[in-house]
Amino acid sequence: MLKTFRIGGIHPKENKLSAGKSIESIPIPSEVIVPLAQHIGAPCQPVVKRGDPVKVGTLLGKSVGFVSANIHSPVSGKVKKIDKAYDSSGYKRDCVFINVENDEWDESIDTTAALVRDCSLTSKEIIDKIFAAGIVGMGGATFPTHVKLTPPPGTKAEVLIINGVECEPYLTADHTLMMEKTEEILVGIEILMKAVNVNRAVIGIENNKRDAIDKFKQFAKSYPTIEVQSLKVQYPQGGEKQLIDAVLRRQVPSGALPISVGAVVQNVGTAFAVYEAVQKNKPLVERVVTVTGKHVANPCNVLSRIGVPLTDLIDYAGGLPETTGKVVSGGPMMGKAIARIDIPVTKGTSGVLIIPTLEARRKLMKDCIKCGKCVNICPMGLNPTTLMTLTEYEVWEKAEKEKITDCIECGSCSYTCPSDRPLLDYIRLGKGKVMGIMRARKN
Amino acid sequence: MENKLVVSPSPHVHSGDTIAKNMYGVLIALVPAFLVSLYVFGLNALILTVASVLFCVITEYVIQRYMLKRIPTIADGSAIITGILLAFNVPSNLPLWILAIGAIAAIGIGKMSFGGLGNNIFNPALLGRVFLLISFPTQMTSWPLPSTMAPVDGATAATVLENMKYNPEALSSVSDMFFGLESGSIGEMSAMALLLGLIYMLWKRIITWHIPVSILVTVGLFTASIYLFDPSPANNPLIHLLSGGLLLGAIFMATDYATSPLSKNGMLIYGVGIGVVTVCIRLWGAYPEGVSFAILLMNALTPLINMYVKPKRFGEVVKNV
Numbered sequence: 001m002l003k004t005f006r007i008g009g010i011h012p013k014e015n016k017l018s019a020g021k022s023i024e025s026i027p028i029p030s031e032v033i034v035p036l037a038q039h040i041g042a043p044c045q046p047v048v049k050r051g052d053p054v055k056v057g058t059l060l061g062k063s064v065g066f067v068s069a070n071i072h073s074p075v076s077g078k079v080k081k082i083d084k085a086y087d088s089s090g091y092k093r094d095c096v097f098i099n100v101e102n103d104e105w106d107e108s109i110d111t112t113a114a115l116v117r118d119c120s121l122t123s124k125e126i127i128d129k130i131f132a133a134g135i136v137g138m139g140g141a142t143f144p145t146h147v148k149l150t151p152p153p154g155t156k157a158e159v160l161i162i163n164g165v166e167c168e169p170y171l172t173a174d175h176t177l178m179m180e181k182t183e184e185i186l187v188g189i190e191i192l193m194k195a196v197n198v199n200r201a202v203i204g205i206e207n208n209k210r211d212a213i214d215k216f217k218q219f220a221k222s223y224p225t226i227e228v229q230s231l232k233v234q235y236p237q238g239g240e241k242q243l244i245d246a247v248l249r250r251q252v253p254s255g256a257l258p259i260s261v262g263a264v265v266q267n268v269g270t271a272f273a274v275y276e277a278v279q280k281n282k283p284l285v286e287r288v289v290t291v292t293g294k295h296v297a298n299p300c301n302v303l304s305r306i307g308v309p310l311t312d313l314i315d316y317a318g319g320l321p322e323t324t325g326k327v328v329s330g331g332p333m334m335g336k337a338i339a340r341i342d343i344p345v346t347k348g349t350s351g352v353l354i355i356p357t358l359e360a361r362r363k364l365m366k367d368c369i370k371c372g373k374c375v376n377i378c379p380m381g382l383n384p385t386t387l388m389t390l391t392e393y394e395v396w397e398k399a400e401k402e403k404i405t406d407c408i409e410c411g412s413c414s415y416t417c418p419s420d421r422p423l424l425d426y427i428r429l430g431k432g433k434v435m436g437i438m439r440a441r442k443n
Numbered sequence: 444m445e446n447k448l449v450v451s452p453s454p455h456v457h458s459g460d461t462i463a464k465n466m467y468g469v470l471i472a473l474v475p476a477f478l479v480s481l482y483v484f485g486l487n488a489l490i491l492t493v494a495s496v497l498f499c500v501i502t503e504y505v506i507q508r509y510m511l512k513r514i515p516t517i518a519d520g521s522a523i524i525t526g527i528l529l530a531f532n533v534p535s536n537l538p539l540w541i542l543a544i545g546a547i548a549a550i551g552i553g554k555m556s557f558g559g560l561g562n563n564i565f566n567p568a569l570l571g572r573v574f575l576l577i578s579f580p581t582q583m584t585s586w587p588l589p590s591t592m593a594p595v596d597g598a599t600a601a602t603v604l605e606n607m608k609y610n611p612e613a614l615s616s617v618s619d620m621f622f623g624l625e626s627g628s629i630g631e632m633s634a635m636a637l638l639l640g641l642i643y644m645l646w647k648r649i650i651t652w653h654i655p656v657s658i659l660v661t662v663g664l665f666t667a668s669i670y671l672f673d674p675s676p677a678n679n680p681l682i683h684l685l686s687g688g689l690l691l692g693a694i695f696m697a698t699d700y701a702t703s704p705l706s707k708n709g710m711l712i713y714g715v716g717i718g719v720v721t722v723c724i725r726l727w728g729a730y731p732e733g734v735s736f737a738i739l740l741m742n743a744l745t746p747l748i749n750m751y752v753k754p755k756r757f758g759e760v761v762k763n764v
Contacts, residue, residue, distance in 0.1 A: 383753065
């Protein structure tokens with residue numbers, strides 16, 4: 001019996017069109033736009049000004065506050081201006097525009113491909129290096145990694161869980177990375193274990209990536225503290241709480257952090273970024289992005305510098321199809337639909353999904369037939385149809401009692417509903433309202 | 444291009460499941476029982492079933508189109524199911540005008556007065572049936588001989604035996620003789636055909652096992668425990684399980700989405716409730732058959748069950764290791 005999480009779950013069509021395609025580096029354009037807010041938390045303070053020469057790895061924006069992450073130049077050239085530009089949020093935000101000249105890297109960065117296995121740094125030194133390199137959660141949440149590696153006082157991590165699940169349909173960026181950077185990821189995991197001071201790590205990989213499981217099992221033989229756990233395919237297994245339940249059979253209580261059950265979870269992409277930051281001194285300036293869609297000519301996994309417009313990635317994959325109705329940054333279940341495709345790649349861009357017009361629009365909502373399907377598939381054990389009704393009628397107290405704030409916004413309810421009801425839209429709205437009320441009560 | 448992009452919140456894909464898919468799935472599951480009814484009751488079953496479906500669909504269309512002035516949703520298949528289930532719950536010689544009244548009660552009162560599909564509290568077909576049972580008790584409880592085309596009153600021992608020869612499921616008819624119960628509404632003749640329908644619906648994930656299994660297990664255990672003290676044929680659990688409308692009710696009527704609980708635990712409570720009430724009515728009640736009343740009673744309790752029985756929440760119930 002393969003392990004999986006114990007409550008709810010769905011099986012959306014995988015559509016992993018770009019599976020098995022190796023990582024291709026895409027050319028650097030003549031201008032890149034680097035947003036100063038690429039993470040959850042406070043935006044960075046720019047430390048460069050117009051006309052400044054930069055190399056790959058030069059600090060562009062300094063982190064302000066604890067929950068924030070540094071931003072480095074992904075290219076070499078001259079700062080053109082600091083101005084507002086659209087990002088995936090649909091708003092104009094502060095960005096650093098850079099005119100690209102050559103591809104010169106900062107001298108401190110080791111740009112060779114040689115594997116550096118040993119790391120003699122202490123936990124604090126590692127976390128400092130991760131902080132300096134501006135690493136954030138690469139799965140798409142973009143939560144600053146150094147924060148997650150600094151457990152609140154009085155808590156103790158027991159096990160590090162590495163998320164190699166990639167349960168979003170279409171996306172294959174993590175899968176490809178696991179196949180091509182297996183050893184680097186394993187070293188990254190060892191470094192992360194040292195950072196949180198645990199001697200056990202488990203990589204969870206869904207069983208639809210047999211090749212990655214086999215490869216990790218083979219290489220992990222020389223990393224005795226790292227286990228590989230194959231998991232039954234089920235969405236949303238990549239959710240932090242679901243993954244911990246699947247791997248450890250422990251459920252994080254409502255409102256608590258994973259550390260409350262002794263777990264710290266990091267994505268495989270993050271483990272790779274940590275390897276590069278700590279062993280190669282390389283800040284987070286590029287990432288793997290899946291460019292895909294049913295009508296895309298050449299679905300692929302590209303290695304793109306931060307700040308490259310999505311237009312370039314789409315062109316690389318064969319151009320925007322005639323039939324395009326919607327473009328999503330991220331996967332189809334939790335990704336964000338974007339209004340324009342000239343926005344830049346950021347640290348959290350795991351995929352660019354192009355959806356044909358036929359599938360882009362939602363169907364007309366019908367009355368709830370009370371089939372109970374949303375209730376039975378909700379991975380948090382919530383009652384989506386009731387939460388939607390409570391939000392419609394603004395019954396916030398009851399919505400709070402029904403744990404609306406536990407919702408992880410995985411979208412399984414809306415995906416499943418035979419009446420095409422926009423359950424998550426309402427729940428998201430209600431969740432925001434209830435969280436606001438709870439915060440106001442605290443103050 | 445850019446200003447043409449659709450922007451909407453996630454998720455951006457859908458399972459493709461629709462109300463109609465579920466309803467037509469139920470219709471497919473009803474096919475075996477329908478074929479058996481044709482075999483047993485012949486043309487009468489066909490006429491009654493088709494007429495009942497027409498009455499129900501027309502009632503729904505007229506109410507939606509002319510009274511509510513909405514776009515009719517008869518294509519979703521739910522009125523067709525109500526029509527078939529109503530026909531399945533009446534004797535095969537019921538006059539068509541009575542059936543029409545039943546259809547109007549089922550759809551008009553049972554479904555549309557509450558706001559249509561999903562908003563109704565009681566199973567429309569059962570409400571129609573009980574409406575007829577109370578209004579036309581004679582016509583609703585005079586059972587023609589199976590195997591005959593023309594309506595005939597009363598059954599003789601010979602014909603029941605005759606029936607047993609070519610219908611292995613006829614045990615229910617035997618049991619009915621013991622109870623003095625109905626010997627068969629149109630749709631409840633063959634346990635096998637109904638169970639085939641159940642298997643199909645489970646396979647297609649239209650329903651889960653919780654409701655039918657909890658009803659059948661409850662009826663089986665309840666009557667078996669009585670049978671231990673008083674082993675009269677009237678208490679035989681096997682006969683109880685196969686007789687009357689129990690299987691039809693447990694598989695097709697109690698599992699109606701709108702009138703059954705949302706969570707799995709709620710479904711189990713609901714199923715046990717139906718089983719207990721059914722046996723109580725059958726053994727000690729004034730009516731010989733209790734499934735319809737049991738389901739309607741538990742329909743009424745469904746909102747209460749939904750309020751108090753919650754699904755297992757993440758991190759609350761499951762034990763950590």
